[in-house]
Structure formats: structure tokens, C-alpha cells
Amino acid sequence: MTTTTVPAPLGEEAARLDADDPLAHLRERFLLPEGLVYLDGNSLGPLPAAVPPVLTDAVHRQWGADLIRSWNTHGWWDAPLRVGDAVGRLIGAAPGQTVAGDSTSVQLFTALTAAAALRPGRPLLVTDPGHFPTDRYLAESVAGREGLEVRRVSPPDLEAFLAAEGDRVAVVSYSPVDYRTGELYDMAALTGAAHRAGALVLWDLCHAAGAFPLRVDDLGVDLAVGCGYKFLSGGPGAPAFLYVARRHHGDLVTPLTGWTGHADPFAMAADYTPAPGIARARIGTPPVLSLLALEAALTAFEGVDLAEVRKKSLSLTGLFLRCADELLAPLGFEAVTPSDPARRGSQAALRHPHAYGLVQALADQGVIADMRAPDLLRFGVNALYTTHRDMVTAAVRLRDVVRTAAYDPAPQPTGRVV
Amino acid sequence: MTTTTVPAPLGEEAARLDADDPLAHLRERFLLPEGLVYLDGNSLGPLPAAVPPVLTDAVHRQWGADLIRSWNTHGWWDAPLRVGDAVGRLIGAAPGQTVAGDSTSVQLFTALTAAAALRPGRPLLVTDPGHFPTDRYLAESVAGREGLEVRRVSPPDLEAFLAAEGDRVAVVSYSPVDYRTGELYDMAALTGAAHRAGALVLWDLCHAAGAFPLRVDDLGVDLAVGCGYKFLSGGPGAPAFLYVARRHHGDLVTPLTGWTGHADPFAMAADYTPAPGIARARIGTPPVLSLLALEAALTAFEGVDLAEVRKKSLSLTGLFLRCADELLAPLGFEAVTPSDPARRGSQAALRHPHAYGLVQALADQGVIADMRAPDLLRFGVNALYTTHRDMVTAAVRLRDVVRTAAYDPAPQPTGRVV
Structure with missing residues (x-):
């Protein structure tokens, strides 16, 4: 050339x-490679300098030397909630409403299923025909299992759709950013429209968290999910997150009732009693190394x-x-x-x-x-x-x-x- | 003292x-700490010597330097199936039937839901009253969602139970090892009993994989799950695995239809078409660092x-x-x-x-x-x-x-x- x-x-x-x-x-x-122009952080964020020393410590001192005791002494057990709160600070969520873990797809399944249950008697689940595939696929799966119907409505058409069928809509599931074109939708307007129809709103923040200010609490968002590996730079396949507004916690019924979401996990009780608050959205044993890498990555946002x-x-x-x-x-x-x-x-x-x-x-x-x-x-x-x-x-x-x-x-x- | x-x-x-x-x-x-007597590898396996260099390479060279290209060049995309096959070798599964990723709880949800769908018209889901909590909780959740009923039957009582109600049982979900007492059950006998009743069998191998020889293919096991962090020593919260016998792949319908389980994930198609084989059990973007740590840990079993x-x-x-x-x-x-x-x-x-x-x-x-x-x-x-x-x-x-x-x-x- x-x-x-x-x-x-x-x-x-x-x-x-x-x-x-x-x-x-x-x-x-x-730690960007010298001379490289990296414009794919919306797919995989680069390696934050804070990550390698944290991972080295997590592997050698915490896992290697302190072993099982690290669940207590190094805060492994609390990591999903602690890292969730750290993500919460970037999306405008007060503490205690965000949990980190699993993949965006798993969090979407939880969020869509739980949202539908919070709006019984409303048979429609609205999603964007241009939504990221996993959002569309999981909406179809959840709808099929819950006896609902998916309607694919582009964000610009939402108001008109809700005027006609709004009282039948349980949840509107959108992303503020079109992952292909980069078009940004008006979260406040769309959230307001869904609420006026009595529906809940679930935002997929994969292409938003860390990229610009978000105000999930202020906008009255009901649920949100997002991944840890794009603008948060948490590493390949980093844990995702789930936000559920505090007002829904008491009625939140999750499908994946893993033991770590139990009110008293170590009692090993016969039956499932959900933990209070967002902790009930915890599922299985958390992927500690990945969580600590994501936590370290988030320090890049300090100040x-x-x-x-x-x-x-x-x-x-x-x-x-x-x-x-x-x-x-x-x-x-x-x-x-x-x-x-x-x-x-x-x-x-x-x-x-x-x-x-x-x-x-x-x-x-x-x-x-x-x-x-x-x-x-x-x-x-x-x-x-x-x-x-x-x-x-x-x-x-x-x-x-x-x-x-x-x-x-x-x-x-x-x-x-x- | x-x-x-x-x-x-x-x-x-x-x-x-x-x-x-x-x-x-x-x-x-x-890499066991000098002088320590570590008898908790059934909860968290210790750090294998092979893990730190692999993680260092994964972090610095793969993520840090090669960035997004590593999905192709360092085999990140195939890791769930490749690591799945490596686990398969330890549980007696021929290649192409095991996938690694997510947590045991998520894999259990998939396995229980899919198993029930493979035996339509059979309303009972049998599990062990002494089963690990997450297995019991997820059985209840899946049963509630699928219109099934859970029956808690101890392994020694299974034959008698099946004699009475066997034709109503969709799936028997057991662990070969009682996580509290360490009692080992007869997998062959219990699998045979379930099959004679026309039921499927789902084994939770958390306390078995890597601890002793397993023969899931030979025994005709239908589905199995297990974690990566006990006897496999893959690290805290290491990815779990799901085995589904090849004969069920064609009819396998998973609830968590994440985009990576699509037949052509990068076509970003409007509708979900499951991948052929066990790849359809993939869900979201895999946790690469954790998967590579588990893969390295499994080399401790070489030879x-x-x-x-x-x-x-x-x-x-x-x-x-x-x-x-x-x-x-x-x-x-x-x-x-x-x-x-x-x-x-x-x-x-x-x-x-x-x-x-x-x-x-x-x-x-x-x-x-x-x-x-x-x-x-x-x-x-x-x-x-x-x-x-x-x-x-x-x-x-x-x-x-x-x-x-x-x-x-x-x-x-x-x-x-x-």
C-alpha cells in the first residue's frame, strides 16, 4: 500500500x-498495543491496566494461598452485589438494585420472565425488530413459555402501537442504541410512553453502560441488563449485570432459583426462600476471577x-x-x-x-x-x-x-x- | 495447643x-501452600500449576494485544465446546456431547426444562430430598413453570417408587454422591431403573467428575451437569458443564436461546434456529478467561x-x-x-x-x-x-x-x- x-x-x-x-x-x-487504532471497544473493550495485578492477586494469593477461606476474607461471596453496585454507579442506579454475574442472555431470560410476571393479564411482550439477536430470541422463548405473544415494534413506532394496544402490553424491551447503526433512541420518552400504557420497561444497556450518562433511577426504569465486556472493558465474556428497581424487589419472582439467591444459602434449606432485595436475582456460584477482573476494570471510571x-x-x-x-x-x-x-x-x-x-x-x-x-x-x-x-x-x-x-x-x- | x-x-x-x-x-x-493440609477440594479445588501461565497469556497476549481477533485466532469462540469435550473425557462422554459454561444452576435449569420436554405427558420430576439445594430449588422452579410436579424420592427408594408411578415420571434428577455424607449411589442401577420406567435420567456430577471414573455414554445417561471448581480445580466459580447424549440432540429444545447457540450466530437472523448438536445448548457470550483457566486446570489429568x-x-x-x-x-x-x-x-x-x-x-x-x-x-x-x-x-x-x-x-x- x-x-x-x-x-x-x-x-x-x-x-x-x-x-x-x-x-x-x-x-x-x-494497555493498548502501541500504534494500534482500536475502534472495536463496543465489541470487546481493551485491557485496563488495573486488571492484571488484581487477577494475579486473585489467582496466587486468594485462590492459591488462601483457598476456600477467600469466600469470606477476600469478599468473594459479596462480589456479585459489590460489582453490581459499581456498575450501578455508571447507570444511575442507587446501591442495592444491581447484581453482576452470568451472561446478558441469562440476565435477559430472568428479566423478561420476571417482568411478565409483574404484569399478569397483559399478554404482549414488545421488542425491537432491530434488537440484538439474543434479545429477540429470548423474548420469543420467554413468550412461548409464559403464554405471551411477542410484537416487534420499532422504537419510533412505539407511541402509535401503545395507543392501539398499550393496555395489553406487559413489558417493552429495548436497547437505547441500535447495535448496527449506532442510532440512539430517547430513553426518557420511550420509558414514559411504556409507563403511561401501564407497561414495564426493560432496557438492554450493552451499548450504553459506560458510554454515556444513564439515569435508570431518575427515569423510573423498571429493569435493565447489560454486558461487562464492551464499554466497561471487563474482558472477553465478562459477567453481565441485572438492574431491578427497588420498588419491584418484593414481588420479584425469578425463574432461575439458584442457591446463592436464597435468603439463607448456607442453611441448605429444603425449600427456596428468596433473599430480600436484588440478592434474590443471584443464581449459581459466581465466576469469581471474572468478577474481580470486571471490578478492577471499572476503576478506569474513577473520577x-x-x-x-x-x-x-x-x-x-x-x-x-x-x-x-x-x-x-x-x-x-x-x-x-x-x-x-x-x-x-x-x-x-x-x-x-x-x-x-x-x-x-x-x-x-x-x-x-x-x-x-x-x-x-x-x-x-x-x-x-x-x-x-x-x-x-x-x-x-x-x-x-x-x-x-x-x-x-x-x-x-x-x-x-x- | x-x-x-x-x-x-x-x-x-x-x-x-x-x-x-x-x-x-x-x-x-x-500449587499447594507449604505445610497446609487441604481437605476442601470438594468445595474449591486448589490452584493447578498450569493455570497461571495460561491466564497470563490469555490476559496480556490474547486480550491485551490481539484483542477482538482472539475470538478467531486463539480459539475463544470454540472454547465452550473444546473445554466441554475435555470434561467429557473425564466423565466417559464421546466428543460433541458436552458444553462448558455458565453455572451449574443455569445448566440444571436447561437440563431439567429440556428433559421434561423430551418426555411430554409425564407429569413427575423426581429428585432426591437430600439433593444439593440448588438442584432441589431449580426442580421446583422448572416444575412450577412446566406444569409438572416434583416428587422427592431418596435413591434407595427409587425402584419402589417407579414400580408404583414410573409411567408418570419424566425425569429422575440425582447426584451419585450425597454432598453431605459422601455416600455413593449406584449410577448404573438407578439409571437402569429410570430407563425401565421410560423416564430420562439427569445426573449432577459436581461431586463426581474428576473424583472417580464415570461412564455416562456406557450407562446410557441422558443428561448430566457438573461444576468446574471442585475436583476439576478450575477456580472459584469456574464454568459448569452440560452433557446431553447425542440421541437427544435433534429434539433438544433449550429455554435459554442465547445467540451463541444459533445455527449461524453471525448472520444475526431474525429468528432462532438452534445449532446442530450440543452447540445449541450454548447461551450467551462465554466467559473466556474462566474457560481458559478451567481448560488449563484439566491438564492436571493428563495421563x-x-x-x-x-x-x-x-x-x-x-x-x-x-x-x-x-x-x-x-x-x-x-x-x-x-x-x-x-x-x-x-x-x-x-x-x-x-x-x-x-x-x-x-x-x-x-x-x-x-x-x-x-x-x-x-x-x-x-x-x-x-x-x-x-x-x-x-x-x-x-x-x-x-x-x-x-x-x-x-x-x-x-x-x-x-
Whole structure:
């Protein structure tokens, strides 16, 4: 490939924005490979510097030396609630309403099943036809088991749908961010609409937690789930989380009545009595090493104002969309992420028929993005470590890959990740 | 406390047995604290020497440097099936029938729900009144949701129960080992009895996998689950496993239809189509670090004949029961583990009203056992690292703790582990 040429105005703009970035120092909290442009933190967050020493201690001193006693002495037993509260601080949840553990899919099953039971006599479960697959699949599974019916309603159509059938809706299950396009929906408006219809609302915060300020308590959100490995950078397959508003705790009936959610787990009682509070949403023995890694990862947010994170994130994606307009639109790329900042999550997505091959070629050029079949390239930003220069570099290298036709136009092979 | 005095015959017997132990070299595969007698591997296995380097590589090179690409290049995506097959080798399962991930409780929910669906029209779910709490709680939850009824039938009473109501039983859910007493049940006989009644059998192998030879394929077991952190030593809260016999794969309907169990997960299809084979039991994004730690831990079994493990395990518990008879019975301890080797798992349990305080006092003396409320002390052995000397030391120190009254007779506080 020919040497990358960055158009001077874009390069200078990026340099100026990076020089003025009040969050620039946070990049040191991540162990990013030298020279790599990493724009896939919305799929797998990079390694926070705080994680390796915590894991080493957890493995050698806690597991290796202190062994079983660590359940008490190193706080293993309380980790799901402690880490849950740490996530809660990032999503606007007061303590005692969030638990960490299991996968997002398991938490969704719990949340959807419990939500439906909190609204008996309402047979509809509303989800987004563009929702992430696991959300849609679990909604269908739960509906089938609970005698409910799923209705797929896009967020912009929710008000109209609720006007017609709102009194039949048990729960509205949405994500504030479309995982493909990066479009941001209005959580407050959608939550309000669901509540006016008497329905509960369940938010999947996988693409939101840690990316911008969230106010689940203030908005009166009923339930929320999310993963630990995207903007929270908790590591591959890091534990997920479940938030249930305190007002629902007393009536919360979970399907997965594992022993750690019992009111008195070590009494080994014959029958299940749910623990008070969010602890009843605990299931089995928690994955301690993964939980402690996630807990360490969350320290990257210490002292960080998520409003500042949001501001920088929009600056990053805004600059990228400008680059895309100038450098990539003429080459056949279509930006599908809204240019309106109020409607933009923390990623920018471009449509191109050869998305898979282009992402592979970009990786060879030191720019990691990802794609979603069949034709979307995704560029995720995390204001804790992404720079404006990263955005310009990504756009310029993508331009050069296309210009020099240095990529394979074949589609994504089955079972191949990104 | 006064200096420990070991009765010469017991000490000499232990020394002789250890000197002749063909598995003695395996102890080096574990990083056990110097001088500690660890008899709680049936609750949390110790740290295998193979784990730290694997985790360091997984964290720094795979997550830290190679980032998202590791899903392909370091086999993260296939880890649940690859580690599942590694567990399969220890339980007598041919490849392609075992998946690793989630917790035992989640796997039990899947297994019980799927098993009930495989035997429609049969309204009974049989479980052991002495089964581990999570098994009992999840049986009740699944039964309530599926319109079934739980019958608590002790393994010795199963034949008689099935003679009366066998044609109404969908699934028999048992553990081969009573987690409190260490009593071992006859898996072949119980599996045969369930099958003759037309029921399926689901075995919880938490206290069996890695402890002695298992033959799930040969016995025609239908489903099995187990944890990764007891005899498999995969670390605190290590991923669990689910085995489903191949003959059931085509009809297997799982409740937790997470996206990774889809036939084509990256197509992000609108509807759920289960993957062929055991892969359909995958749920959410797998906890990679924990899975790789478990995979490394399983290498401790390389070249190990589980028949030899069983032989040594019985020798260890047998010697302990002899010590208990000589040293502890006169002090008020009652051995509740069967003296018949054919009926003994890989632990010995003693009854004493001050079990909690005694276990704490023993820990202060460098002997880690555990207890189950209200009055059982458990001494788990793992032939890969436990020595006969450990058994004699444990019994002698327990004798001395009682003799000198150097313990607190208070019961186990709520929420306190061991």
C-alpha cells in the first residue's frame, strides 16, 4: 500500500481536538498495543491496566494461598452485589438494585420472565425488530413459555402501537442504541410512553453502560441488563449485570432459583426462600476471577464525569462522520449513523457491500473495527482511550484500502467472528 | 495447643501408603501452600500449576494485544465446546456431547426444562430430598413453570417408587454422591431403573467428575451437569458443564436461546434456529478467561488413570475413617460416610454438634476442611494431591482441638461460607 496521506485540515483538526481533550490522560488506564487504532471497544473493550495485578492477586494469593477461606476474607461471596453496585454507579442506579454475574442472555431470560410476571393479564411482550439477536430470541422463548405473544415494534413506532394496544402490553424491551447503526433512541420518552400504557420497561444497556450518562433511577426504569465486556472493558465474556428497581424487589419472582439467591444459602434449606432485595436475582456460584477482573476494570471510571465522556464521544464520532463524508462517500460508503448528535450512540457505522473484506484489510493496516452482516462496518469509540487522530487514521486507511483495491470482496464466512 | 502426637501405627501406615503411591508425582501439578493440609477440594479445588501461565497469556497476549481477533485466532469462540469435550473425557462422554459454561444452576435449569420436554405427558420430576439445594430449588422452579410436579424420592427408594408411578415420571434428577455424607449411589442401577420406567435420567456430577471414573455414554445417561471448581480445580466459580447424549440432540429444545447457540450466530437472523448438536445448548457470550483457566486446570489429568484415582481416593478416605474410629469416635464424633468402599464417594464426613467451631479451629491448625449445617464436618480428598499423611494429620489435630477444648461451640453465622 502507498503511504497514507492525511488531508491537512482533518489532521490539524484532530490534533487540535486531542490537544484540548480533558480526558486524554485516561488513555493511560488501558494497555493498548502501541500504534494500534482500536475502534472495536463496543465489541470487546481493551485491557485496563488495573486488571492484571488484581487477577494475579486473585489467582496466587486468594485462590492459591488462601483457598476456600477467600469466600469470606477476600469478599468473594459479596462480589456479585459489590460489582453490581459499581456498575450501578455508571447507570444511575442507587446501591442495592444491581447484581453482576452470568451472561446478558441469562440476565435477559430472568428479566423478561420476571417482568411478565409483574404484569399478569397483559399478554404482549414488545421488542425491537432491530434488537440484538439474543434479545429477540429470548423474548420469543420467554413468550412461548409464559403464554405471551411477542410484537416487534420499532422504537419510533412505539407511541402509535401503545395507543392501539398499550393496555395489553406487559413489558417493552429495548436497547437505547441500535447495535448496527449506532442510532440512539430517547430513553426518557420511550420509558414514559411504556409507563403511561401501564407497561414495564426493560432496557438492554450493552451499548450504553459506560458510554454515556444513564439515569435508570431518575427515569423510573423498571429493569435493565447489560454486558461487562464492551464499554466497561471487563474482558472477553465478562459477567453481565441485572438492574431491578427497588420498588419491584418484593414481588420479584425469578425463574432461575439458584442457591446463592436464597435468603439463607448456607442453611441448605429444603425449600427456596428468596433473599430480600436484588440478592434474590443471584443464581449459581459466581465466576469469581471474572468478577474481580470486571471490578478492577471499572476503576478506569474513577473520577470520570460521564457527561465529559459523552461530549468527547460525540466529538469523536462527529469527526469520523465528517471524514466519511469527505473521504469515503465518494468511494461508495454510506453513513448510516445519524449526524444529529442527540440521535447518536458511541459508534459510527458505514454501509458498503464488501464490509467483511474491508474490515479484514483495515486490520492488516493496524485499524481494528468490526462489521455486522451483511454490509455494515462499525467504528466504536470509547472516550476513555480513543483519540481524534484515531478517527482520521481509520478513515484515511479505509480510503486507501479501497483506492488500492487491497481487500477481498468475499462475504463473512459462517462462524467467523468479525 | 500442645504438640501433635501421632499414634505410631497410623503414622507408619500413612508413610507406607504414601511411599507406595503411584500418583504421588501428581501433587506437583498443584500449587499447594507449604505445610497446609487441604481437605476442601470438594468445595474449591486448589490452584493447578498450569493455570497461571495460561491466564497470563490469555490476559496480556490474547486480550491485551490481539484483542477482538482472539475470538478467531486463539480459539475463544470454540472454547465452550473444546473445554466441554475435555470434561467429557473425564466423565466417559464421546466428543460433541458436552458444553462448558455458565453455572451449574443455569445448566440444571436447561437440563431439567429440556428433559421434561423430551418426555411430554409425564407429569413427575423426581429428585432426591437430600439433593444439593440448588438442584432441589431449580426442580421446583422448572416444575412450577412446566406444569409438572416434583416428587422427592431418596435413591434407595427409587425402584419402589417407579414400580408404583414410573409411567408418570419424566425425569429422575440425582447426584451419585450425597454432598453431605459422601455416600455413593449406584449410577448404573438407578439409571437402569429410570430407563425401565421410560423416564430420562439427569445426573449432577459436581461431586463426581474428576473424583472417580464415570461412564455416562456406557450407562446410557441422558443428561448430566457438573461444576468446574471442585475436583476439576478450575477456580472459584469456574464454568459448569452440560452433557446431553447425542440421541437427544435433534429434539433438544433449550429455554435459554442465547445467540451463541444459533445455527449461524453471525448472520444475526431474525429468528432462532438452534445449532446442530450440543452447540445449541450454548447461551450467551462465554466467559473466556474462566474457560481458559478451567481448560488449563484439566491438564492436571493428563495421563492419569481415573481407576487409579479411585483406588487411592478410597485408600485415603478408608484410612481417615480408621483414624476417626480410633481417635475421634471416643470424643463424640460419628462417622456418617459408609465404610463400604462401594458406597463411598471421595469424601468422609463426621457428625459433631460443634461442627462449625471445630472446622474454624482446625483451620487455625493448618487443616482446611469444611462443614455443612448444622453438624457435619466434611473432609474431601483428591487423589491427585492428597496424601495419607494429610488424613492422619487432620484426624490427630481434630482430636487435639477437642481434647484441649480449643474451639468456639457457636453455630455457623448466616451468610458465612464454611
